[in-house]
Amino acid sequence: MTKKIVIVGGGLAGTIIANGLCRQLGSELRANEISIAVIGNTEQHMYQPGLLYIPFGKMREKDLFRDQRSVLDRRVAFHLDPATKIDVSNNSVATESGKTFDYDYLVIATGSRLRPDTVPGMSEGAHWFYDLDGARKLREALENFDGGKIIVNVNAPHKCPVAPLEVTFMLRDYIQERGLADKTEITYTYPIGRLHSLEPVAHWSDAEFTKSGIKSEVFFNTKSIDAEKKIISSEEESDLAYDLLITIPPHQGAQVITDSDLGAGGWVPTNRESLLREGTNNVFVCGDTTNIPISKAGSTAHFEADTIIDNLSSLVSEGRMARKYDGKVFCFIETGSHNGTYIAFNYTNPPNPGPPSQMVHWFKLAYNRLYWLSVRGLL
Ligand SMILES: Cc1cc2nc3c(=O)[nH]c(=O)nc-3n(C[C@H](O)[C@H](O)[C@H](O)COP(=O)(O)OP(=O)(O)OC[C@H]3O[C@@H](n4cnc5c(N)ncnc54)[C@H](O)[C@@H]3O)c2cc1C
Known part of the structure; x- marks a missing residue:
């Protein structure tokens, strides 16, 4: 049979x-x-x-x-x-x-699927890039952005743990390329007591953020967003004002x-x-x-x-x-518009991000095309 x-x-x-x-x-x-x-x-x-x-x-x-x-x-x-x-x-x-x-x-x-609807005000007050409609709206918001406070707000659980870091680094370069760096402040919020769930990546990001002047707030578990007043509030009773809010909505299966x-x-x-x-x-x-x-x-x-x-x-x-x-995982990490690094780890060996290079950035861009061979099983 x-x-x-x-x-x-x-x-x-x-x-x-x-x-x-x-x-x-x-x-x-x-x-x-x-x-x-x-x-x-x-x-x-x-x-x-x-x-x-x-x-x-x-x-x-x-x-x-x-x-x-x-x-x-x-x-x-x-x-x-x-x-x-x-x-x-x-x-x-x-x-x-x-x-x-x-x-x-x-x-x-x-x-998995995005659940912005589980946080009061998130659908109305925040942008995201984790689906096509959200990415299009964020593109438009960035085109109209002329300086101010940007918050990158990470909620858990979510897929691709490095994408929030990547968007932050790319944002920094985008703002610089548009000549808006002097009048823009970027703040990254994360729900636990460090910048990433993987400890070595958290330490690495900390140093990269310091070099780039990116601010951060840890222990920030999003409670609600006031879309009219443009304020995001955490369970820990922190209120942050923003001009542009980019969130990673919480996910469910x-x-x-x-x-x-x-x-x-x-x-x-x-x-x-x-x-x-x-x-x-x-x-x-x-x-x-x-x-x-x-x-x-x-x-x-x-x-x-x-x-x-x-x-x-x-x-x-x-x-x-x-x-x-x-437990093998390998992730490219864009560290800006022109450079990238990567992490590789498994259940027993932790990740160790190396110094960013243009070559790894190009590898990631190449993989964006090679994916169509990889998903067919040809790579
Ligand atoms: C912005 C962004 C950047 C990312 N960057 C990276 C990266 O650089 N590197 C990396 O490794 N990963 C990255 N990821 C994560 C990666 O895309 C996902 O982890 C991966 O797609 C998971 O594969 P999956 O097959 O489990 O789920 P999916 O690829 O999401 O597939 C699930 C499928 O199941 C279907 N489905 C759901 N319910 C039903 C149902 N009831 N009946 C039938 N079908 C159903 C869905 O429609 C979907 O087609 C990124 C994700 C995003 C959003």
């Missing part, structure tokens, strides 16, 4: 896994021993890291998108039919159109995870080495949607996906898992 592999979510993780399985299980697919289906909720695949460049007019919107079918191997059945309920007791996924997909193996890769009772906040309890949903042996979880306390990043999702491809292929062909995920 054909073994059915169902992947919910056709973003970075879901697409890489579907394509990787096709590569590794070619003969099983030809013999009809397995089938691979992706259940998605969007026709367009978006390269989210490219959103960082939109507010500064440094990337075309068109370059962020490809047709979802075009990035999937032709042997994958793609269903544009949002999942409404994942039933792990009965090995099935229900979708909006009323269909039920039974599976032998399931991969949950439904990512996908609605379907909450609706299926699979994890608080939409984060699925996941074994950090096997990437199996806790308590199951045929449900893998990948990318932002896991509850593993590591960076929610595309590179995390990619390294996890590679592990799942190997394990799922081995389970199908040999009846056993192949290897463990070691």
Whole structure:
């Protein structure tokens, strides 16, 4: 009988896994021993890291998108039919159109979503760049900005832990390039007692901020925003006035995870080495949607996906898992308009950001294009 592999979510993780399985299980697919289906909720695949460049007019919107079918191997059945309920007791996924997909193996890769609506005044009073509409509005606000107080306000949890730092450094250079540095003050707020969740990155940012004259306030947990008075207030009773507020809204997991009772906040309890949903042996979880306390990043999702491809292929062909995920993450960090650095780390080795260089910045720009090969599994 054909073994059915169902992947919910056709973003970075879901697409890489579907394509990787096709590569590794070619003969099983030809013999009809397995089938691979992706259940998605969007026709367009978006390269989210490219959103960082939109507010500064440094990337075309068109370059962020490809047709979802075009990035999937032709042997994958793609269903544009949002999942409404994942039933792990009965090995099935229900979708909006009323269909039920039974599976032998399931991969949950439904990512995360922005929840500005959970903070009073955030939707009205703040800008963000974490979705296309927000990035477009921020681009317009920056074009009209002629000096004043800018606050970059970080809320947790959120994906890409370095993007708030990147936008701050790029903002500093943008303001300088527009001749507004003398009449602009940038302040960065962070919810815990240092500038970043990863301690070495926090120390490194501290020094970089000092060099650049960027101010900061830690222990700033956003309570509310008064859009009319342009004041952001924290639970710690700090009130900051702003002319332009750039926020990283708090995130939650996908609605379907909450609706299926699979994890608080939409984060699925996941074994950090096997990437199996806790308590199951045929449900893998990948990318932002896991509850593993590591960076929610595309590179995390990619390294996890590679592990799942190997394990799922081995389970199908040999009846056993192949290897463990070691927590590997690699992130480029833009440190301004022309320079960049990177961090690489895993569960046991902490990150250590090196001195910024133009070469790493160019690597990041190159990767922005190479992504389309990488997501197809060609890189
Ligand atoms: C501005 C910005 C900059 C970033 N920069 C970087 C960077 O430099 N480096 C880096 O490594 N990462 C970066 N990231 C993070 C990276 O994009 C995400 O961590 C990555 O996309 C996570 O992959 P994923 O597959 O888990 O989720 P996603 O890629 O978000 O995919 C989830 C998919 O599931 C779909 N879905 C949700 N619910 C359902 C449902 N009910 N039914 C069917 N489908 C559903 C979604 O529509 C989506 O297509 C950045 C993100 C942003 C926003």
